[in-house]
Amino acid sequence: MPNHRYSPQEITGFTQKVLQDGYCVLQNHFSPAVLEHWNEQFMPLLRSYIDAGGTTVGRGAARYYVTLPFTQPFADPMIFEDDDILSIVESLVGEDFVMCQLATDTPLLGSDFQDIHRDAPPLFPEAGIETPPFQLAINFPLVDVTPENGPLEIAPGTHLLTKAERTELVEKGQLKIAPVYMKRGDVMIRDVRALHRGTPNHTPIPRPMAVIGYSRKWLFRPEVSIEMPRSTLGELSHRARRMLRYNPVVDIIGQNPKNETYDTFAY
Ligand SMILES: O=C(O)CCC(=O)C(=O)O
Numbered sequence: 019m020p021n022h023r024y025s026p027q028e029i030t031g032f033t034q035k036v037l038q039d040g041y042c043v044l045q046n047h048f049s050p051a052v053l054e055h056w057n058e059q060f061m062p063l064l065r066s067y068i069d070a071g072g073t074t075v076g077r078g079a080a081r082y083y084v085t086l087p088f089t090q091p092f093a094d095p096m097i098f099e100d101d102d103i104l105s106i107v108e109s110l111v112g113e114d115f116v117m118c119q120l121a122t123d124t125p126l127l128g129s130d131f132q133d134i135h136r137d138a139p140p141l142f143p144e145a146g147i148e149t150p151p152f153q154l155a156i157n158f159p160l161v162d163v164t165p166e167n168g169p170l171e172i173a174p175g176t177h178l179l180t181k182a183e184r185t186e187l188v189e190k191g192q193l194k195i196a197p198v199y200m201k202r203g204d205v206m207i208r209d210v211r212a213l214h215r216g217t218p219n220h221t222p223i224p225r226p227m228a229v230i231g232y233s234r235k236w237l238f239r240p241e242v243s244i245e246m247p248r249s250t251l252g253e254l255s256h257r258a259r260r261m262l263r264y265n266p267v268v269d270i271i272g273q274n275p276k277n278e279t280y281d282t283f284a285y
Pocket residue numbers: 077123124125137168169170214215216217227283
């Protein structure tokens with residue numbers, strides 16, 4: 019039984035906002051207590067990633083991209099199968115979409131401004147045209163985002179610009195890019211082509227931003243994946259199994275480092 023907080027009209031409104039601005043924010047959507055638990059469980063993962071020599075793979079100093087294991091508390095259908103979000107996702111990237119990414123971006127003290135970028139190239143680069151959306155990022159912070167701890171900055175309405183148009187705006191200093199301050203519980207639905215950048219975290223407390231990737235059913239993103247533990251497949255809903263169908267099924271998570279190589283991410 020779907021569990022919607024928003025009416026069909028409101029879902030349409032959010033969809034239109036993403037189509038127009040490249041993103042929308044659902045305020046106070048997830049349980050802050052659940053995400054506080056995620057944050058507590060994530061901290062040791064971040065620490066082991068860094069201690070194991072995990073790189074920042076070109077994201078900039080003191081800025082880490084860490085995949086979350088598809089286990090508790092992160093494999094939570096209340097989050098990745100949220101009915102409102104999935105309705106908006108379906109309106110944007112079509113029926114039978116796939117979920118291909120469950121990860122985090124975390125700037126630490128010592129991080130800097132990233133170059134302004136988008137996360138995906140156009141589908142038809144030779145044609146110099148942009149298309150309707152094909153790849154979405156659902157971003158939600160695991161802590162409150164403040165001016166001090168590295169808010170994501172985003173430039174509304176830039177997801178359909180050509181490379182030449184984007185370069186001109188940036189070079190002439192005419193790009194209107196602004197920070198998005200999100201509370202723990204707020205959710206951003208973002209067309210990954212909207213121009214954005216990470217900003218410096220000036221505090222000693224990490225600022226993890228979770229990201230769930232949903233794409234059109236025919237889009238394969240070899241750079242990301244979610245290792246699906248075989249033992250938990252039976253617990254998934256029919257919808258979840260369908261959404262997650264292209265991810266590798268494994269007996270033990272983390273044994274195959276080749277499953278993810280997300281080091282080219284900025285276009
Ligand atoms: O969460 C952030 O600070 C943004 C990171 C980002 O845009 C990226 O690494 O592509």
